[in-house]
Amino acid sequence: MYQLVYDGSFEGFLTACHHYLNGVDIEEVVNKRINPTYQPSIFSVEILTDLDKAEEVVSMMRKKSDKLLQKVYFAYLCDRAKIEMTVFKYIDMDGGWDDLRNDVVIDIEKNIHNLFSERHKMLGFLRFSEMKDGVMLGFISPKNNILPLLGVHFKKRFGNNRWAIVDKVRRLVIYYDGKRLSHGELEWLGDIEYSETEQKIRESWKKFFDSVAIKERISYERQRGKVPLWVRDEMIEFH
Amino acid sequence: MDMDIVQKIEILSDAAKYDVSCSSSGSKRETPPGGIGNGAMSGICHTWSADGRCVSLLKILMTNICIYDCAYCYNRRSNDIKRAIFTPKEIAELTVEFYKRNYIEGLFLSSGVVRSPDYTMELMLKTAELLRNRYHYGGYLHMKVIPGASEELIKKVAALADRVSANIELPTEGSLKTLAPEKDRKKIDKSFMVVDELNKILSRKNSTSTQLIIGATEENDKTIITLAEGYYSKKLLSRVYYSAYIPVNTNLPVKISEPPLLREHRLYQADFLLRFYKFKSYELFNKRENLDEVLDPKLRWALDNMDMFPVDLNKADYNNLIRIPGIGPKSAKKILEARKYGYIDWVHLKKLGIPLKKAQYFIILNGKVAKKTPLELVEREIMKFYQEHSPIYKLFGAD
Numbered sequence A: 001m002y003q004l005v006y007d008g009s010f011e012g013f014l015t016a017c018h019h020y021l022n023g024v025d026i027e028e029v030v031n032k033r034i035n036p037t038y039q040p041s042i043f044s045v046e047i048l049t050d051l052d053k054a055e056e057v058v059s060m061m062r063k064k065s066d067k068l069l070q071k072v073y074f075a076y077l078c079d080r081a082k083i084e085m086t087v088f089k090y091i092d093m094d095g096g097w098d099d100l101r102n103d104v105v106i107d108i109e110k111n112i113h114n115l116f117s118e119r120h121k122m123l124g125f126l127r128f129s130e131m132k133d134g135v136m137l138g139f140i141s142p143k144n145n146i147l148p149l150l151g152v153h154f155k156k157r158f159g160n161n162r163w164a165i166v167d168k169v170r171r172l173v174i175y176y177d178g179k180r181l182s183h184g185e186l187e188w189l190g191d192i193e194y195s196e197t198e199q200k201i202r203e204s205w206k207k208f209f210d211s212v213a214i215k216e217r218i219s220y221e222r223q224r225g226k227v228p229l230w231v232r233d234e235m236i237e238f239h
Numbered sequence B: 001m002d003m004d005i006v007q008k009i010e011i012l013s014d015a016a017k018y019d020v021s022c023s024s025s026g027s028k029r030e031t032p033p034g035g036i037g038n039g040a041m042s043g044i045c046h047t048w049s050a051d052g053r054c055v056s057l058l059k060i061l062m063t064n065i066c067i068y069d070c071a072y073c074y075n076r077r078s079n080d081i082k083r084a085i086f087t088p089k090e091i092a093e094l095t096v097e098f099y100k101r102n103y104i105e106g107l108f109l110s111s112g113v114v115r116s117p118d119y120t121m122e123l124m125l126k127t128a129e130l131l132r133n134r135y136h137y138g139g140y141l142h143m144k145v146i147p148g149a150s151e152e153l154i155k156k157v158a159a160l161a162d163r164v165s166a167n168i169e170l171p172t173e174g175s176l177k178t179l180a181p182e183k184d185r186k187k188i189d190k191s192f193m194v195v196d197e198l199n200k201i202l203s204r205k206n207s208t209s210t211q212l213i214i215g216a217t218e219e220n221d222k223t224i225i226t227l228a229e230g231y232y233s234k235k236l237l238s239r240v241y242y243s244a245y246i247p248v249n250t251n252l253p254v255k256i257s258e259p260p261l262l263r264e265h266r267l268y269q270a271d272f273l274l275r276f277y278k279f280k281s282y283e284l285f286n287k288r289e290n291l292d293e294v295l296d297p298k299l300r301w302a303l304d305n306m307d308m309f310p311v312d313l314n315k316a317d318y319n320n321l322i323r324i325p326g327i328g329p330k331s332a333k334k335i336l337e338a339r340k341y342g343y344i345d346w347v348h349l350k351k352l353g354i355p356l357k358k359a360q361y362f363i364i365l366n367g368k369v370a371k372k373t374p375l376e377l378v379e380r381e382i383m384k385f386y387q388e389h390s391p392i393y394k395l396f397g398a399d
């Protein structure tokens, strides 16, 4: 009965899956990236990410079904859901990945739905600030690992402009330099210097935000239902 | 004399907020080369204002100066209020700056009528031209057309915008005459037709919308929904917004019993049934003049037509599934999807997350019904309604 600890990468996740498929008796899987302070016990094993093992699992999935890999990747991104074991079982199935009468399938589908609904909300809630050098910088602290799913949207939208998004929880970053999108881990973030107009634009936005509410119909409760307090950190209109 | 931009925002967004037609979804455009902004197919809310409404657009007036004197309007010329006017450049810049910070999906520009409809329309056109041609802005752009402006101007504006709208405001020509004597339904309809013509030439889908004020005059729900149905079936409008009247001027009290927001809600539900569920307005009213206050229109329709129930979930097609109270397009699709793998039963419905609270009274599965009559449901809905809306219940609660 082992507790497998992996580094939080997709390759690490697949390596853990490889162990599972080879009959290792797993009690729990821990993602170290979102649980940096986890307490190892005598049953904990920190596994080394092994690209060959990961590749092996990938080609096995490809053989089973075209869509399996993508589904599994999305499920992996639901890293707070603790569904690693479910995903491993899902990978181990021989067909029926669409059968909504199966509990494993339902569990996966629900979580993926959740992932995309968080992504969709974040497409709206994300705020960029203009840096002195013209780069637009935004921060997020999402529940699921949605950062990899945000890039394409903003790349399409912002043309040749340069921008970056930082996931503060996982310390991941995506950066678009006007031509290419790159992913990486955040090592260090220097002092942030905003552009000259940044302050004025924020002030304008706040003024707009405050004056669009119809006073006769104020309902903070409804507002909280739509924009929960925990997502407001980076939304300047709430500060 | 020069007013600070933040001050203008305060005045001109305050004046624009009563217009509810603000959905930005359904437009698809690529980011222009060297520019910024595209259209997203599914609407994105960027924040929610304190009244709990989705904010996706910079919704603002070009100016709140107006030569007209509509009785229901805060900006009418006889009101003594602070007036302001933006330059086209100011609005264009504000839009781009907000857009690149991801505050908004786009701009919704409306205006009071300054000097003349043509003059106003020209100011708005300049704004659209700046955005599209100078800033290469590809984001969402919704422009109000000013009825009475020249056809040519209206077409130019519509060509640059993703969507245009013109408010019908009041459900009958009679009440328009009384409350907004300077407005003319024929001119409003004319602008819809001009835009429709242009869309045909450009082979674009018509996305024109309008707003109706509910509760400032005495028209019943049937008149209102039938009016909307007419525009939908002629394909002149893609969307009608209903806005419960807020008495901003003391001379014009609300004509309809409280709560106006509930009525607005019911009208939206009925409108949805027209557009997405293929209902006809006469089915929803069944000799009544108004929608049921207590029961939502779909449930009300089902109760009027109990001979069509129970529906067999293993046999019904999509159109019949979505007519079951409590089952919408999402649930219907799930059911059809699950059916591919064989007969479904009650346990599967739970697993699929199909809400049964209402539906269980109207369906049959493998020869079994869960409830014989919907009486219990009706009772529960009535209780719920009074708990939510009766002042006595609000004070003392119920258990």
Ligand code: SF4
Pocket: B066, B067, B068, B069, B070, B073, B074, B075, B076, B077, B111, B112, B113, B180
């Ligand atoms: S024309 Fe528009 S802005 Fe002017 S008074 Fe009428 S509703 Fe108000």
